Amino acid sequence: MTKGAFYTGEYRNLFKEYGYSEEEVQARLEDTWNQIFYGDEDTKIYYESEDGGGYLVDTGNNDVRTEGMSYGMMMAVQLDKQEEFNRIWYWAKKNMYMTEGVHAGYFAWSCGLDGKKNAYGPAPDGEEFFALALFFASHRWGDREEPFNYSVQAKELLKDCIHKGENNDGFPMWNPDNKLIKFIPDCEFSDPSYHLPHFYELFALWAYPEDRQFWKETATASREYLKLACHPVTGLAPEYAHYDGTPNHIRGFGHFFSDSYRVAANIGLDVEWFGSNEWAKAEADKIQTFFADKDPEDYRRYKVDGEPFDEKSLHPVGLIATNAMASLATVDGPFAKETVDLFWNTPVRKGVRRYYDNCLYLFSMLALSGNYKIWKPENGRNQTYEGSLS
Known part of the structure; x- marks a missing residue:
């Protein structure tokens, strides 16, 4: 297991490692923010x-x-x-x-x-x-x-x-x-994409002292839960799952669909912040392998074993983004660079369904460029805010 940025203070710029220049990466990140927050009415x-x-x-x-x-x-x-x-x-x-x-x-x-x-x-x-x-x-x-x-x-x-x-x-x-x-x-019951053990590790440091042990235990519990919820072959997780990790089909949410996409991103960021482990790498490889031979225009709802439904993905750009973020857990994996390249070559989404896709898009831009960082107390400038709110 290699140590993550929490211990080293170093954040990987996978775009740069995969051949993109630092200048174009920074420009792309800034442009993504500007489009999503201040772009035209079909984008912002x-x-x-x-x-x-x-x-x-x-x-x-x-x-x-x-x-x-x-x-x-x-x-x-x-x-x-x-x-x-x-x-x-x-x-x-x-x-x-x-x-x-x-x-x-x-x-x-x-x-x-x-x-x-x-x-x-x-x-x-x-x-x-x-x-x-x-x-x-x-x-x-x-x-x-x-x-x-x-x-x-x-x-x-x-x-x-x-x-x-x-x-x-x-x-x-x-x-x-x-x-x-x-x-x-x-x-x-739970939603596997809600599980953010890398957040809970930090809550265990900064929450009220009497609550810190609880958050430490949630980090461990969530990492173990994801092993149960993610399919052993495809790596896909359901949107809703019981506490034993099995899909919960209430309201039809026991399959791999929109919420589920975030699991890959969360695993990638957990590795980036707190270090690699064999399960995370294997899980990222499984997800990227599952999608490697699929055309993004034909992404669908899937059973967690990979069986497709006729229903198309509502958020294919978001899925491209989260699969790319998983590369942080498997930098040298068989489809890691290919998945990141696909994301790089995909523009932000426009139109009615753009919200969820573009949120996941900007998170992936941050993470893959080394800019999704842990801000510790000693990192800040503690400057006085002088903005328009009083």
Whole structure:
């Protein structure tokens, strides 16, 4: 096992290793940000509100989701875009945060473009991305007044995620016994793509001291869970899975489809941050091998054993991006460079379904260029923010 960037401070630029120049890689990364945040109306997904907020639109569903908002914050902190970060966080805290009911302390997973809540339930993948993006913001820029006291906001959110329900006041987002993240708090099954052990390793350092052992255990539990959830031959994971890793076919989500794509990306980033292991490399090889002989225009929904459905992929560009990010786990794998080249030669998506694809696209650009970094307390400038929000 080789050590990851958490220990070495060194982030691999796979694009450069595979023959692309540093200049063109940096230009491509900046152009991707600019297109997704400030491009034309057929490309951009970021908008600003008159009250000083900012939000990312799920263009396929015409709403604002905690998934996209937390993703936007992570993108912004990685690229040193504090004004956009603060605008997104301001909008999320103002419109999505719930202060009463069984889900108080969490964020409503979907809102209208006007900020009105479409639902009063949360989706845990948003909360975990919010928390780590906030920690990174604290370490990179320094805390300021509420709600921009980033580290406090992160610690309070994580406290709610694991302690709600102890006083019959709601439901935790992680099962307290097996330490696995739930699909939603008031259910008892999981979504393999929600499992981010590399995030939990950092929560174990920066959460409230009394919660740190829990997060360490979740990192171990999630890595073991992914071994159960990913098919032993194809490497494909279902969108929903039971705690034993078997597909959960409730509402038809027991197959490899949109959520599932993120598993490959998560495995790649876990290796980049915390080091390689034989399972991760083998898993990345299986996924890339499965797609090596398939035309992206014919990507489909699949059973986890690889049997295809007639239904086409809704997000083929996102799938190309996440498969490429898996190359971080298998740099010398049989299809690693080929998969990255395919991604490099694929433009950002335009049109109605662009939101999810382009979020995954920018994450892959960050990771493969060595710019998806762990921001530790000692890394930051702790500068005073002088943007437009007060």
